[in-house]
Amino acid sequence: MRWFWLTFFTVCPIVAVAFCVIAPGMDWWFPSEAGSPLGERIDSLFHLILYIVTGTFIGTQIAMVYVLWKSSKKDDTRAWFSHGSHNLEVIWTIVPAGILLFIALYQMDVWAEFRVVSQFPKEARKAPVAEVMARQFEWRIRYPEPGRILQIQPQPTDLYAVNEILVPAAKPVMIYLKTQDVQHSFFLPELRVKQDAVPGQIIPVWFEATKPGEYTLVCAELCGWGHYKMGARVVALAEEQFEAAMEELAEQQSDDGFADAGDSDDE
Amino acid sequence: MSVAHPVSHDAHDDAHDHGHEQSFVSKYVFSTDHKVIGIQFLVTTLLMLMVGGALALGVRWQLAFPWESMPLVGRLLFSGEGGQISPEFYTMLFTMHATVMIFLVIIPILAGAFGNFLIPLMIGADDMAFPVLNMLSYWFMWPAIFCFFMSFFEAGNGAAAGWTSYPVLSALPQAAPASGMAQNWWLIGVTLVGVSSMMGSVNYMTTIINMRAPGMTLFRMPLTIWAMFITAILQAFALPVLTAAGFMLVADRLLGTCFFIPAGLVVNNADPTIGGGQPLLWQHLFWFYSHPAVYIMLLPAMGMVSDMLANVARKPIFGYKPMVYSMAAIAGLGFIVWGHHMFTSGMNPALGMTFMTSTMMIALPSAIKTFNWIGTIWGGKIEFNTVTLNSVAFVSMFVVGGLSGIFMAAVPVDIYIHDTYFIVAHFHYVLFGATLFGVFGAIFFWYPKMFGRKMNEGLGKTHFFLTFLGANGTFFPMHLLGVAGMPRRYADPYLHPYLEHLLPMNQFMTYSAILMGCAQFLLLFNFAYSLFYGEKVGRNPWKANGLEWTAPSPPGHGNFDVLPICYRGPYEYSSPLVEEDFLLQTEYLPPPDKGEPVKEPEHA
């Protein structure tokens, strides 16, 4: 039985680590490379912690199996009558403390850059691209008319959309995040962005999509039975295409049905 | 603090005295004997474990076979729809799973079952300081269970705003189907559970401070008692905040106040809210309790595992005082880290930085403890029995749970993994992987003391093996799901293309969970079977040092034959002073011939 359990406690951590090693290859990993500069920094911090943590895990598991192996030997010796070691305690207090403090302080600036409004990129702060209003169970978007600045109060010229946010790619953009009813959370997995929408508050959120493309938006705060249904997309377009898309949106919004006898499908 | 008072048999007001026959009801039902109460808690919580597990299997079923007919439930509640559950039912499943597991299983089994049974025995008292209060603390559980049970019958089939019950979802009845009467029942249930906990914590603190046997100084107490003591302090300071928050939420719901409800919200086309409140306030108050609560759900298991490991390794615990200080540090730091549940909540970003630092630091005492456990086994004389296996599993899985916590403590990474399955993996590793395995070990270890018989080893090992595989198979992949960006609390994550490929993994996890669930029947069977057919044992089947092992198995009324006197710490295994490899705390060693006083080793 001794060897069975020793093997068991050896094999299990190995399987766990192996599982993690093959995970990226099996697509059980990040949905994509980080699609934003901030996301890249988040990923690098994640990987740094991952290496430290994996090393610690392997170290402790090896230590555990080793001490189990040694102490489960059937012989006539008596257990080592030790109450501990002051020196060891000091070492394994100071070293982990140092590592932890390092991790804590290492990326304070990433956090500040993401969340402290005065640190937001100026160009994003000046011209928010949309107001994103979360509600049970969709995302309602309000854009300013092309050429105008988005106001907190809705304007007669504003454009509206649902579940699709158009943004220019390759530059920082800011949205105003609101909610009409309960808490929701604005989560862009590929861009590594998340911010809860709090009832009664307007929260500015900035992000940058490095490349044009379609990015998933999902809700990440329980908001009722439809919490899982709140799938939407952020469409990042190159500058000219973005402007063209906004013009088209403006045109569709002002469709008076007279031009063609047939109804157009798209809004 | 190191002076122990002689225990007087008349120090507490009993409903009976010696020589007076007790009725069945006062002996076994409304008993004031801490041992009976402890066993009552144990049996009740094991039952609730099955209820919570069943709810979890419902969750896992939906994630593995989305929108297919759910066994039992489908036929009972959704036959018109072909057995397919509704989305709001799913929100109830995970809410009640967490609620039952946290409030009706883990907290009561650690503090109520083991705390109650072990504290007087380990410190040499004949009962708790307030036996009637103790009895009440158990019987307050049943109204709480009743309330949660009643919520299942209300609209929405049970409270469904998450165990975290964030307003505005939980505050406005129109915000969710179950935010009507079901949520009211839930709030009452949580309050009652809180009352029960509070009664227990008052009792434990008083008993440990006042009723230790002579010679039982604080630094001669077993780590189990230290853990229970610190846990009781945590309960006492943190719980009132939750109760207050709960009252505020009830007031918002029933009295028209708006502590948590801002103005102008239109939900379900009801009238706009009058408002003036702040939803984030609830989160601060709730997590101010609930973060210490997670340490309440961990520390007693840590203490018990320390005792069990020292015993099976036949060695003193490595670093007794650092272990004590670490537990105190965990508890103390535990009060200043609550904001790490709220990094993305919209609170002031400056708080993100402060909470990140304190959260990182709280990993330190846990790391120290882990190294000390490994150090305890180091150089020991260990045998692989059920107790060993469960304790070793505790340590390994605690390592996994603790290390995954570091990712979340780093705020930028938390931006991504908050409210994903990474978090779910983390807390299941610490709650199931650590605490529950510690509990399984503790059940095996102290069962002989409770019932005078040993549980079956073969069944115990089989139960461990299957549970370990099942638990890891269920919870380890959750880390990967979290990294893949799968959010929590989703009834159908595969609606989103970026998550579609995760279905096979979820199915694997469900099969593991079913295995894990079925394996628990082995434990229940072992428990029940051994009551009648288990190997009968004497006072000290494990050759352990604690005071409890000097009492009969099971201890009678008053616990000890003679007043125990404590001469040393509880970890003098393999002491050179005696031939056996254990040395009871109460064993009197006469001074050697040379006339020198017996020198007991200093604690590191």
Next chain:
Amino acid sequence: MSIRRKLNILFVLACGFLIAGCDAFSPPDAKFVVREETNKLTSDVATAVEKELEGSFGTPHQLVAWLKLPVDFGGIPGATEESQLEGPLNKFPVKFDAEADGDFISQFQTENGSFDFGVSGTRLDWMTGEYSGKSMQVIGYDSETQLLTTKEKVEVPPAAGDTFILSAGGNLKSGRALYMEHCLHCHGVSGEGNGPTAQYLNPRPRDYRLGQFKFKSTKPAEKITQDDLGRVIKYGIPGTYMPSFLLLDDEELHSIVEYVRWLSIRGELEYRVDQELILASGLTNEIISERKADGDDAAEIQEEVDEAVANMPTMFHDLGDQLAESWVLAEDEGSLIVPAIPRVEDSFESRARGRKFFLEKCTNCHGHKGRGNGTMTEDFQKNEETGELYAEPGLFDIWGNPIKPRNLTKGLYRGGRRPVDLYRRFYGGIGPSKMPNFATTDPQTLWDTVNYVYHIPFEKPGEYTEVDREYFESKKAAGGETTTTGEVDESSEEKQTAIDSADSPNQK
């Protein structure tokens, strides 16, 4: 007994329990909801109705594609070629067009190049020719000779050019699967708007079974188009729990739309059959027992019942034809509401004219300032069907749910916020909500009102005081009525005659 033995016994018991309890683990069958009216019918007739429904539409898990309905059931269309073979035979040369050929190959060809049509074969429905209306089971296909093999043998081979659909119902099945995943829990298995979640929602989810929908682009009497349904699913209905399903792709959207239409047709067919049987023939339990009590001959009554039962298939076919026609007509160009003139430019003058029209026609329900608090929300209205007053004051839709007129100060337009959408709401009204239509009003006025309504959320206090004063003075001068009638005008011909007085205490 050893512990092993005890465990074994326990294990056997557990297995036995599981097997016996398997029933608890097998999925129940979803069933289509039976209308209240059908349940009121006398049992023979009710059974016949249900049987006919099941025959034409099936059950939720065993769908039946009634091919004459204007629903895209999906399937692979093909045609036969000239056959050299003589009967009796079961092999026909067939050809598919490019798209159908691709579908055919991807659905039926296996890895090794052979064709698999499943254990019991795949259904083939003949659309034209000798065997039109009949079904056969295809069991094989030879790609070299392009011969399709069926289970059934026929005497005469089908002529060249006879068309068929293979595996009809594929689209319906995928629609059903998508519907169950996304829509079922609110709209219910039968589209009756009473799924498990429905009771908690305000407003209630749509009940498709009257064949009427609120937000459509067609003329008042016409049905809703596929495009309209697609828009509702795609963009949601803001202000309600109908969310936007923008991320569904076009194919999925189309399947769901077809399934919804199919459910609607099924529901409306049952409704119409019930109306016929109850109102025209009086075949409910209540009426029959009354008649018996009155002394009518039981045998005669039984004859009537038998006749109705025998006639059921014909009734279904006839009513089915009518329904099919109306749905087809909705897709016709002529059914679409197309404004006769482009939108009038937004200006104060245009809005002022719109304001006057609003005062004339809209304030009864929408209130003087457009807040949705007009006097009709406080009066008791009459239920058209029963002739009785509703139990509560206020307005009710055709499904009997209480509804509120829109608060136009919110800028929330449930049917869409484009100018054409608003125009269509005015021109076509919202039938089920009993919002009257203004089809006969001139387009200029309608556009003026559109301009006015758009501006309501941005109105400044006192902006229209002069306009209002002008309007009421001209009304007084013309000697107009200043009382409300309290009735909602349903007919599309009559103009609304009730006018609000500027001094009435109901103004807010």
